[in-house]
Amino acid sequence: MADLTVNGDRKEFRVVGKPNLPGELSWAVATGVAKFGADYVIPDMVEAKFMRSPYAHAKIKSYNLKKALAVPGVVDIVTYDDPEIKKFMRPGGLGGKPSPFITDTAHEENGIVGFIAVAENEDICEEVLRQIEVEWEELPNITDIKKGKEAGAPVIRPEDRAGVSSPFGGPPAPPKKGNVAISNQNQGDVEQGFKEADYVIEYDLNMPAYASASPNPHGSVAWWFDDPYLGRDNIHIEGAVWHASGGKNAIAQLYGLTPEKTVQEGLFQGGKYCDWTIRESQQITPFLSKRVGRPVRCINERKDTFDYMVSQRFMHLKVGFKKNGLITAFDDYSIADGGTPGNSFFGTSGDQGYGPYIGTKCKNIRQNMDIVDSNRGLMAFSSQFCPFNWDAITMAYHAIAEKLGKDPIDIARINLHGPDGQDDNRPVPSFDACIEAGKKLMNWKWHKNGAKRLKDGRLHGAGFRYQMCPRHSMGTDFHAVLEFRDGVVRLPIQGPHAGVFSVEGVAMIAAEELGINFEDIKIDYDPNAIFVSISGGADGLVNTGWVLKQCAHKLRAQIFEAAIAEADKPAFGGFGGGFGGFGRKMPPNPLKGKKPEDLDIIEGKIVLKSDTSKGVPLKSVRANLYATFSGCAPSPLWPAKYDLINTLYCEVAVDEETGEVEVLRYEAAVDSGKVIRRTSLESQLDQVAYNSQGCQLLEDYFYDPKTGVKLNHNYIEYKKAGMLDVTDVKEPELIETRAGNGVYGANGISHSMANTHLIVCAIYNAIGKWVDPPATPDKILQALGKA
């Protein structure tokens, strides 16, 4: 009988929690033999490229292909008014409605518009696109969203976003005015909350736009083929990797095929963290291949390196609180970049239920958001940061601490509600555990703003933040499969390798439950497998891991039954003999006459619980077995529970003369509930450090105010943090309260621990001024009145 409890009662772990169990595909990655979409080169292949708009907002009035069609090596030019492409709609998705694949209108500089060139190679594609004579009608653009919301601003997309409402519920939004859609969510009586307050503070949280994190150029290579089994007209596509439902199966759906008629062998996706959007370059290749009758490769333009972004947001916060630091009212007004058509709804509609305020005891919350259409770019999903910006409350705690002369950690503790919701006044054990570990780790001694100098004369500042663990993929059914064949446990699983080692995580769980070693699980990567493990040391694993754990229990029971049956009725040759044992006297099988409950598996051997020295090797069981389990961890969808907390800490030194900020320490005390694959969790914290320090000290997009042209598209012009720019998380404290709702009480941590204002808070503690990220030396000096 499977163990169907939420957390299980396992106390001892042999496999789960171990560090340094290498990734199954790590050698393929390290040796360069792993092939990502952009790596595929197919015989007789042609290349395709989209025209990219030179304008931030423009419409094609007319065009002439004569010169373009005369370019040597041109194979095809697809125009926006081609009847075939007009029928080929791009599906809606995360924030978008179904839309024509290419249109005559560009909504951002460098955005896809008008034409697709197909030619013998990429260079010819570019030349073909250059030779298309286009008469453009330049349209007004908005890249400054504050100006875009002004009454007199040109309305750039009157039809979009009207009446936008949260896909997660919440009240319907009022009609759009001009460029602005409105998302308001209120609870309690905010004005009354301010009346009850002893103090009221106001501050701004300004978040620049950040580049998306995908390192690999998105794109695909596709061709059509006939097959004696699959029949006519099947697609082979490489590069449209995500787990099958979002990758090749989505391609199949787009082309009206069943999933099995779309084949993909590649296992490597590249970094795509909370970016669940499949790109045009991944969708279009089968269409083009059908037209030209040859394999087609379409890889995104890399001179511009980054395609999607994390959207800009300006927030103004007003917070009322009592003398003890208890917050009585939040008033949050923000102006958010609504981006271009298809922009993610995250961070731009109805997110109060997911943001930071719901974690506090305060019930008077007003959140008004103006979502401004723009020509700045597109946010794919939530990308690397928490889209609800929990640092609105991080800043509040630091500002209240300064006002009251109290430690911000104490302010957080008094405001945080208990695990069961806003009416629960109990402390959160997970929070307390993190704080205890974090304070010890940091030797935490809070001081008032500007009160501490280092020996070298620089100002010292400290910052702290907490965040709940998001519940990714909870509430979704997963279908786990384990096979036992030829004495070996096999895990058929889709992949892909996305960088979070989720396959290894669930394999560790299976090994744990089956009493075998991690190395003894044979992982069968198969894009057509039904089981997919979403996320690794982070979040979804707690659900997929839970499902696989139940599946492992079923397989274990089947193995016991089969082993006993084989002991009771030995096959020819008997136990240990096989064919070679004919005529020999076999040793008695210790499992004979036993019941499943009498047995256990230890180190790959089925043993008697009563005498673990007696047993048979798992490999000797001849039966072929197949166990399945469908379901999800019996847990509510985020955020009904508030059980696990993660904390981050940093210390900075600020040089008043130069304005330079040095991150002295950046540390984490996090409660993942239960560590599944330790190295994955540590790596997730590395990612947190990288993204957080980059965005708070280095990164920002710039647009030409007149033309709306983005001025820093790429790695040369846009500074991403390198090896020398990041202060490592040196001593992460990985706490295991087992209070989560996934497998073994796990809940992961999540890259949404990546934040935009922890270092900013530490700088505030050092110099007593708020500085918007990126906190570059010029801004620091300006804040100090020196520039």
Added chain:
Amino acid sequence: MADEKNNINRRSFLKNAGVIIGGGAIGAAGMTMRPEMAQAANAVKSVPKTVTQFRCPLCSKNFNSFAELKTHFKGDHPDQVMPTTTKLNINGEDCEVLIEPHWTLQRALQFKLGLTGAKQMCNRGACGSCTVIMDGRAILSCTTLAVECEGKSIQTVEGIAADPKWRPLIDSYCKWDAMQCGYCTPGFLVSAKALLDKKANPTEDDCKQALAGNICSCGTYHRHPTAIMEAAPTIKGGA
């Protein structure tokens, strides 16, 4: 140690290799190696030594010789830049490629020689994902013209992986998860090897300096010095 494990289903890799120019099945050369290392070795061995297909880059017509291609080019594409042949030395093997004169080394490696370890990422020399070693120096193959590499010795990550001497470095990278999505990893590994060629037992600071030109969007940075420093003393014969 988990690096003794050898149980990955390689079906996909083998099939992938089958569709890649220059790719092929795992050969006898890799019998004692992990399959990936054998596959890297095979990729090195499979690099075409001579040009056998003289394909016009503009119209895809095939010719039997470079002379025929040149004649075709002069007749049919008189205003276009003529392709050229270039001799390269890749991972110790001489080979010849038919390319266009503006092609980068990265492009030649991927499109003509089937070597995909030097990754195209930024394509402008800013990220280090395309790093190879040329005459002992780590260089960026996306900003190096292939025709400039004639007469120079080029080592790619596949060549490093195929050499058993460097297995400890690769194993250490795997052990320490000095990779997440892995797209940039080969570039880091080549930079690491170039460092170890010069300094057998580098310090953490040495590693950081040597790898400062490699960008990892997953933020794996501090794992690389750990992996390199652990591997360094175990590299047979010294690095």
